[in-house]
Amino acid sequence: MSRFGNIKKIYSIMSKKSLFLWLFSGFFLMITFSLSIIGPIAQKNMIDTSIKEHALSIKWLYILILIYSSIVITRLVSNFLSGVAGVKESKNFIFYFFYKVLHLKKTLINRNGSSFFYDILASDSENVVRFITSHTTFSFIFSTIQSLIILAIIFTWNKIIFFVVLSYLILISLVTLLASKIFKRIFSQIRENSSMFVSESIDKISNNFSIIHNSIYDKILERLIVFYNPLYKTFKKHLFTNISFESLTQTLNLLITLFIVVYSTQLVIKEELTYGVMIALLSYLQMAKEPVNSFKVLISTLNNADISIKRLLSLETFDTNECSYKLKKVPSTDIKSIKVSNLSFFYKEAVEKSYHNINFSLDSGCLALVGVSGEGKSTILNLLIGENTAHSGDIEYDEISEKQFNLEFKNLIFNIYSQNIEIFNKDLYFNLALGKSVIDKEEIEKIVEKIKLELTHLLDSLADNIENFTKIKDIIINNEKFRVLLHIMDITPNFSKLKKDDELFYLNFIKELIENRELLLNRMIKIEFDRTYIIKSEIEEIVKELGLQSLENRDFGENGNKISGGERQKIMLARFLLKKNWSFFILDEPLVNLDSINEKELLSLLIKYLKGKKGIIISHKFNLIKDLSDRVILIEDGHIKQRGKHQELININGKYKELYETFCENVKF
Structure with missing residues (x-):
């Protein structure tokens, strides 16, 4: 989409009330610029009349005071309305795009990093709001019209001064245009280098224990300096470029002002120009330059906002696995079966990690996916729930292609106990109820x-x-x-x-x-x-069964850093057991970071709640597979190599038996 198209899209997101306030602020700004044109003429008339009458012209003085008072008032009203629109839109934009981020796939957030999306929400949304509610566009339009009127007035006074001022404006406009193109490229580099440095800094802060524990803070600082150096060089480039163009602009300003003063003074001496016209000329000269200054600010603001606009709108285009309503078939009852047919997938960044012709179905009982770490078992689950998209093959729910289900509806179908534990920095009941009543x-x-x-x-x-x-x-x-x-x-x-x-x-x-x-x-x-809603007695029962009473009335810290790994596992399990009205469960490496006593207790609890229900397990714990699964699939080198019941596979020489015997050597069950 073009820059204009992006800006149009951004304004379509703006609330009607804020848009009205912004347009109304532009109306008052237009009055301000109109009054500004009249001001120097009133100055001229007051000076010339006072000189002619040898006394201060009270009439023109009052008119001048009225004009300047009106300019101040209309400017204040304009700024106030623009400011109110900005405050309202800051809230609107943050929550509008926060909603978009919440609907992104978890794999996408993991790939880009939380800091990337936080930067978009905190920094980019503010840049865009500042741009769309500012007066930069109005100022450029109105000052350009104002400048054309001023040039017409100057032309009636003195044609030589008119052509000199016109030449100056053309020259300064070309200089500003050239500067804007250079600054756009520099700003783009600053944003890119800044994002890399921020991401690297957050990564190091998050892992500060490992850094201190291994006494490598000096090495880490050296690495951070490597990331900061490109940003530092870009800052220097921006500084020197800015100083160069500012010096050139100021030089041109001084030259034109000097010319107007000297030339108009000579005309006054020759009585070809009045003192009032001379003063008005100097005032108009400053105003005639306003379009150039406004254009500079507009381009700078636009360049600043351009990248932010693109990053914000990218949230609209990220894949959320939402399908067209034209394909949609909404089941009104629970899903009864899953069928995976000739499923193939590979990672673009690691093509060697590929999975080919995966076939299985599930309409009853529990299926276990087994294999050594890195064989892609969790990837298959991500394909099932819509976090990844297969390159070929299909997944069907009740003989309906998964392409006809959006990501949120798939979350209703599945109850997932993920190995990626997410804990809110809130108390126990919030982490279990998740904000529900x-x-x-x-x-x-x-x-x-x-x-x-x-x-x-x-x-x-x-x-x-x-x-x-x-x-x-x-x-x-x-x-x-x-x-x-x-x-x-x-x-x-x-x-x-x-x-x-x-x-x-x-x-x-x-x-x-x-x-x-x-x-x-x-x-x-x-x-x-x-x-x-969530039922109070059900929460209390789960809390008691999992022995979580000691965690009540405590905040858990960022991602649960104030509680133990085992306690985090229990909270995830409690959340899993409290979810209702799902069709299939998914257990992705459950019961890790637990001692043998807790593991045995939680395993009994899982069996109690899940026995006889349909689902899929990924686990290296064969006691869990033995007690919960009805059949097993072993994945090796991206293919299904073995199928069967647990008891059948441990009696056959193969990878499953090898993994099972290794587990038995380390764990008694």
């Missing part, structure tokens, strides 16, 4: 009935307006809860991108949903209840 069992029926009534009313509204696309759109957009639910189920398009020809197609799509409204309604009630 904690309720008593007695409240469930009342809450479900309330949700049902709200959703029924909204579905009735859709049915009543099924032929009117505009009303359907308004119903969805204006009800946040309904809009979020439809987004989770991926059955609503991005209305801002919807083409006119697609409106009828979408209305027909809504009709099909309404025809199956009871199934749809039940599914939506489940989703809304589970994402909003």
